[in-house]
Amino acid sequence: GESVGLHLPTLSVQEGDNSIINCAYSNSASDYFIWYKQESGKGPQFIIDIRSNMDKRQGQRVTVLLNKTVKHLSLQIAATQPGDSAVYFCAETTGFSGSARQLTFGSGTQLTVLP
Amino acid sequence: DGGITQSPKYLFRKEGQNVTLSCEQNLNHDAMYWYRQDPGQGLRLIYYSQIVNDFQKGDIAEGYSVSREKKESFPLTVTSAQKNPTAFYLCASSAGKSGTSNFFGPGTRLTVL
Numbered sequence: 331g332e333s334v335g336l337h338l339p340t341l342s343v344q345e346g347d348n349s350i351i352n353c354a355y356s357n358s359a360s361d362y363f364i365w366y367k368q369e370s371g372k373g374p375q376f377i378i379d380i381r382s383n384m385d386k387r388q389g390q391r392v393t394v395l396l397n398k399t400v401k402h403l404s405l406q407i408a409a410t411q412p413g414d415s416a417v418y419f420c421a422e423t424t425g426f427s428g429s430a431r432q433l434t435f436g437s438g439t440q441l442t443v444l445p
Numbered sequence: 446d447g448g449i450t451q452s453p454k455y456l457f458r459k460e461g462q463n464v465t466l467s468c469e470q471n472l473n474h475d476a477m478y479w480y481r482q483d484p485g486q487g488l489r490l491i492y493y494s495q496i497v498n499d500f501q502k503g504d505i506a507e508g509y510s511v512s513r514e515k516k517e518s519f520p521l522t523v524t525s526a527q528k529n530p531t532a533f534y535l536c537a538s539s540a541g542k543s544g545t546s547n548f549f550g551p552g553t554r555l556t557v558l
Contacts, residue, residue: 362546364546364547366549371552371554372551372552373449373451373535373537373549373550373551373552374488374535374549375549376546376548379546419487419488421546426541427493427495427501428476428495428496428499429475429476429495429496429539429541430476430478430493430494430495430501430539431476431539431546431547432490433488433490433547435487435488435489436487437485437486437487438485438486438487
């Protein structure tokens with residue numbers, strides 16, 4: 331079936347280094363992708379999104395890359411900080427049911443920033 | 446400040462009891478959602494609502510019920526028919542096709558004793 335998945339369940343990086351979190355998706359009809367950050371015991375927090383008509387989008391210290399040819403999404407975090415330690419989820423959507431956006435989530439990657 | 450509130454933060458329930466989780470948003474969003482999250486896993490959709498007095502089943506609706514009597518509120522009832530209700534429950538909302546991504550509340554952790 332259609333699914334969103336992550337290549338690595340855990341990722342450890344040194345403080346100050348760049349982090350790259352990867353995500354594979356299999357639904358070629360997906361047209362909108364979102365990265366969320368979830369700290370322990372809290373709700374997911376929106377980081378950045380990208381539509382399927384784009385290949386790259388940049389935010390503050392974060393960049394999302396979309397490769398539709400191989401159905402791959404990545405989140406790059408520049409100069410990783412201790413506060414970046416969290417679980418990161420990618421989500422895809424194929425559209426709307428009325429006003430409701432249908433999202434499919436991956437299982438998440440735990441990012442740990444080492445001092 | 447606009448946002449989503451969920452209450453309570455922690456909830457304990459005895460087996461066989463129904464329990465209702467509250468979700469309120471002041472973002473004026475049309476759509477609202479309930480997700481379930483189990484340890485080390487992603488989010489799974491329980492129910493969603495596009496508009497007041499309308500709601501649709503998600504992927505794991507069995508053992509749950511919802512109502513949408515007001516735009517701001519979307520309570521979730523976990524019934525005794527839900528065989529494994531211990532989980533982290535997340536409410537979300539979105540503004541519709543022209544809006545931003547789904548915005549999440551802080552969650553309610555339900556534990557069945």
